[in-house]
Amino acid sequence: MAIEHKDIAAIRQDYALGNLCESEVSNDPLVQFERWFNEAVHSEVLEPNAMVLSTVGEFSLPSSRIVLLKDLKENGFSFFTNFNSRKGTEMDANPHVAVLFFWPELQRQVRIEGLIEKLPIEDSDEYFQSRPKGSRIGAIASPQSDTIPNRTFLEERVAGLTEEFKDQEQVPRPEFWGGYLIKPLYMEFWQGRSSRLHDRIAFQKVSDSWKITRLAP
Numbered sequence: 486m487a488i489e490h491k492d493i494a495a496i497r498q499d500y501a502l503g504n505l506c507e508s509e510v511s512n513d514p515l516v517q518f519e520r521w522f523n524e525a526v527h528s529e530v531l532e533p534n535a536m537v538l539s540t541v542g543e544f545s546l547p548s549s550r551i552v553l554l555k556d557l558k559e560n561g562f563s564f565f566t567n568f569n570s571r572k573g574t575e576m577d578a579n580p581h582v583a584v585l586f587f588w589p590e591l592q593r594q595v596r597i598e599g600l601i602e603k604l605p606i607e608d609s610d611e612y613f614q615s616r617p618k619g620s621r622i623g624a625i626a627s628p629q630s631d632t633i634p635n636r637t638f639l640e641e642r643v644a645g646l647t648e649e650f651k652d653q654e655q656v657p658r659p660e661f662w663g664g665y666l667i668k669p670l671y672m673e674f675w676q677g678r679s680s681r682l683h684d685r686i687a688f689q690k691v692s693d694s695w696k697i698t699r700l701a702p
Contacts, residue, residue: 499679503591504684514674514688515559515672519557530588530590530591534554535551536552537586539585541581560666561599561669564664567624568603569630580601582599596675597672599669603664604663618650621658622643623643624662673686678702684699
């Protein structure tokens with residue numbers, strides 16, 4: 486089949502903002518990620534903590550969505566969501582996940598593959614209470630990923646909960662909402678280079694250490 490949309494096929498950009506060498510990266514990919522993340526923040530990348538989370542559902546079918554990184558720990562990456570959502574039920578059934586960060590302003594991306602586990606209740610409580618009150622009410626009101634009849638259904642639930650908690654600053658965290666920790670087994674740092682000869686440095690977990698390799702672009 487011939488290319489139908491040649492205007493789309495013609496979209497291309499040469500990458501020339503940086504390079505990545507084995508001698509420059511940390512031996513710990515989490516330390517390397519923190520370096521790049523801080524550079525993304527200082528470069529005013531739009532939502533540098535936005536990450537594409539991919540899970541595997543029924544019949545081994547993958548699904549992806551964007552979630553927000555909320556903490557970088559010594560052993561992984563954490564985010565928060567509804568445990569009963571599609572991603573929550575898929576992670577319950579299969580703890581293997583993949584994550585992608587893309588920072589086009591720096592011509593960089595980071596791929597992460599690993600295992601997911603729930604954070605301690607204390608972490609979920611602490612983060613939940615740090616959120617704006619409207620976000621806490623919204624988390625309770627939304628039966629995330631369920632089919633709802635219309636927008637009004639959601640707005641009425643929010644209105645009812647807003648009235649219920651109008652005199653309370655503390656909104657209790659629902660049991661169906663909380664945090665996850667992604668423990669990486671594989672991480673790859675990609676730096677765009679000219680003529681599509683990009684730099685790709687990969688970290689593979691081997692026992693308690695990391696094996697570092699360069700991949701062809």
